[in-house]
Amino acid sequence: MAVFVCAGCDAVLTAQVSRVALPAEVHQIWGNGTLLPVLMEAGTYAVDLEPSGPPWRRWDEIGADEAAERGVYAPVFALSYGAPGAVFVAPGDTRGTVLIPERCGGFCCGLDGRDGPNLACERCGRAVATRIDDCSYWQSVRLDPEAVRGVPAEDVAPEADSWQALTEPRDRTPRVDQCGRWSPRWAAAAAVTLAHLLAASDGAPVAVPDGPVADLFRHALDTLLPAGRPARTAALAGPSLPAPDPEVDIALVPTHPRTGRTWQSPGTVAVPLAGDIWTQLVSPQRQLPIPVAGGMPDGVFRDDPLPLHPHTLFRPDWGVFLHTLARLPAVRERWLREIHERVRNRPYADPF
Ligand SMILES: [Zn+2]
Ligand SMILES: [Zn+2]
8 A cells, every 4th residue: 555645745645545557448548529437446556667648759750779679669659758657546536636727738528638747736836647537538647756756555454466356356347338338448458468469379360269258359360360370279267267278379367456467377378368357258247137026926027137238349449459569579570560550550440
């Protein structure tokens, strides 16, 4: 647990928060006019180790060599040259901040942080954070790593680092909503995994098991990878599952929800999948009949609530896919670079 304080005057700027892995959707932009929920669960924070925020430099000013030195191996529109280590918290977990009225720019429905930090420390006036709540963005407060300081909070047990965390009962992000729309969180998490799957495929087709794994990945893999060569096989692996069969080449393994650490799967190539999504693929929640008391005549069956089914094919997030693929060293191989170029030049074309 930690609280974050103003680096200028030590005023407390957050509630007590515990660290979790950086969510896959942190840089996701999801459809103009769509108001997304809050990025971080209440009581948690995450750290973005890449530079973030202004100033930005465009790809043609940076060049491939300089980008590669900071772990970006394929063209991107622009890279941030702000400080690394931004801290994301839920807006409701901030304390003692005020908006800076002249920096409250946004596109249409709220603030998007285009003018730099828009929240100041209430006590000393130092700009300390950026509140983002415009449509298309996950609502969050991004604490400026150069303007705040993390202080360990006392009297709290150290956070557990066990894989037990995957099986704890907690609110899980449902894959579709009541209207049958796929969850943007699933689209972002699957896009990260899809980029890693392509890198692990070595350019061969990848076969995935029928069921929820196929729902997320089969169409995208079949569309992006050329047919013809013998397929590599991917399957779920991880805590509570038996070791993968010998013919499995690629293990879809969970990342730890708190540390971001990837489950180790000896003998196979491991491809990471966000822990809460992995858990739902391993044991999809089935809707069990709920006993009801009174009101219904004998012989009448309840047909509600109806099970949630998607009304479209699943589409991984285009932007998150490109963001991830550009940061995998394998994208320097010609076949994968061609896939990156094709996807980048045709925004949102099938399978995105
Ligand atoms: Zn809007
Ligand atoms: Zn201050």
